[in-house]
Amino acid sequence: MxxxxxxxxxxxxxxxxxxxxxxxxxQILPACVEPITYNIGTFDRKFGISYRTFLSALVEAEAIWEKPIGKELFVYEPESGELAVNLIYDYRQETTGTLSGLENIVxxxxxxxxxxxxxxxxxxxxxxxxxxxxxxxxxxxxxxxxxxxxxxxxxxxxxxxxxxxxxxxxxxxxxxxxxxxxxxxxxxxxxxxxxxxxxxxxxxxxxxxxxxxxxxxxxxxxxxxxxxxxGGIYHSAEGVREINVYEFGNRDKLVRVLAHEFGHALGLEHVDARNAMMYKLNEGNARVLSESDLAALKALCEIE
Ligand SMILES: [Zn+2]
Incomplete structure (x- = not known):
């Protein structure tokens, strides 16, 4: 040059x-071509869920994106996965616990x-x-x-x-x-x-x-x-990619947080439908893609 x-x-x-x-x-490389490998990084036991439950939630979140297009997009690689998924306990989860406790019991x-x-x-x-x-x-x-x-x-x-x-x-x-x-x-x-x-x-x-x-x-x-x-953040900087999960009310919500952040890892942005997995707020309960999520995924992967 x-x-x-x-x-x-x-x-x-x-x-x-x-x-x-x-x-x-x-901008990141398309996962539709080469699946994203991930592993579990930080795993804070204070959340009160087991490693196994966390992993099962990850697998379910993965399938939410993969099933509709019949394509492998994420692969769990315990040692070498390039995307670290971290479960980090801080004031956020603490507050969730405090609030539900307060409102229900005391x-x-x-x-x-x-x-x-x-x-x-x-x-x-x-x-x-x-x-x-x-x-x-x-x-x-x-x-x-x-x-x-x-x-x-x-x-x-x-x-x-x-x-x-x-x-x-x-x-x-x-x-x-x-x-x-x-x-x-x-x-x-x-x-x-x-x-x-x-x-x-x-x-x-x-x-x-x-x-x-x-x-x-x-x-x-x-x-x-x-x-x-x-409840979660995806970020990618200087070759390091990670998902940090801070908060979730129950396992279903955790699956949604993970699926949403996986969506960002794929390269998707927020969509404007409230029922969507990629809506900016975790409001819904569905653990399947909405039409707008699917459209965004297909556009990303150049599927008709
Ligand atoms: Zn988001």
């Missing part, structure tokens, strides 16, 4: 950069309400801190990106000074790309937090009513900017 064509490649990238919003999933206990309220306040504070870090990084990123593009433009207008300057531009491009990938993951985490907070708020409001407490009802902290399916 000549010097000039590298420069035009840089320019093309810079243009694409502006159009691309931070949340676009990365709903009349005002102490429980106080505990939940404290949790809400903590989480909200944690979110506030994380969000301001995120906002600052976005601001810095936008400025850097604008400066970078100006330099690329001037380079392409022919005001080339030295190869050194070109190399500097290249280093900056790589760094910007890396920062963008990190910000994407960061944003996903923030969205998960917002969802969790809103869920707490909902339950707090319900408890307030049922306990007839004389407290102000809570307002949700804002509109969900969510792109994530409740």
């Amino acid at each position: 000549g010097f000039r064509s590298i420069v035009s490649a840089v320019l093309i990238f810079a243009t694409a950069f502006v159009v691309w919003n931070y949340l676009r999933p990365e 709903a009349k206990d005002e102490l429980a309400y106080q505990a939940m309220r404290a949790k809400y306040i903590n989480l909200k504070t944690e979110y506030g801190g994380a969000k301001s870090v995120y906002d600052t990084r976005i601001e810095v990123f936008d400025e850097r990106n604008a400066a970078y593009q100006k330099q690329v433009e001037s380079w392409n207008r022919g005001k080339r000074t030295s190869r050194e300057q070109f190399n500097q531009l290249e280093v900056e491009r790589v760094e910007l790309e890396k920062e963008m990938a990190e910000l994407k993951i960061f944003e996903t985490q923030l969205n998960e937090m917002v969802r969790e907070i809103n869920k707490l708020v909902e339950s707090l409001n319900r408890l307030i009513k049922s306990l007839n407490l004389n407290v102000e009802a809570y307002n949700t902290i804002g509109v969900l900017r969510g792109e994530t399916f409740v």
Whole structure:
């Protein structure tokens, strides 16, 4: 590749950069050609399910995509699978446990309400801190990106000074790309937090009513900017691909979380039908593909 064509490649990238919003999933190789191998990475026993149950849920999630088109899309490879599926226990599952416990058993206990309220306040504070870090990084990123593009433009207008300057531009491009990938993951985490907070708020409001407490009802902290399916995240960066599962109410919901994240691993994006496996929220109960999921899969695999 000549010097000039590298420069035009840089320019093309810079243009694409502006159009691309931070949340676009990365391009990956089609699984329809070569199945994705996966294994189980982190497996936290605090969820209270066995390894075997988890594996059976994975196999079922796999079949949801494979059966309708009669094609092997995922293969479980305990040692060498390239996609790690992690079961990670953190505040999310803890909250799910707390909430169902509260609502079913100790709903009349005002102490429980106080505990939940404290949790809400903590989480909200944690979110506030994380969000301001995120906002600052976005601001810095936008400025850097604008400066970078100006330099690329001037380079392409022919005001080339030295190869050194070109190399500097290249280093900056790589760094910007890396920062963008990190910000994407960061944003996903923030969205998960917002969802969790809103869920707490909902339950707090319900408890307030049922306990007839004389407290102000809570307002949700804002509109969900969510792109994530409740309970799981798929991400792929620098050759590492993983699915992290944080939360599920029961085995059926777990299968749905896994199937949804498998869909992202295939390269599918969200579809706009509420009953779909690839809908942005885990609302339905079906463990089969909807018409829109199937259409998206067929388009991806170029099946008539
Ligand atoms: Zn999703």
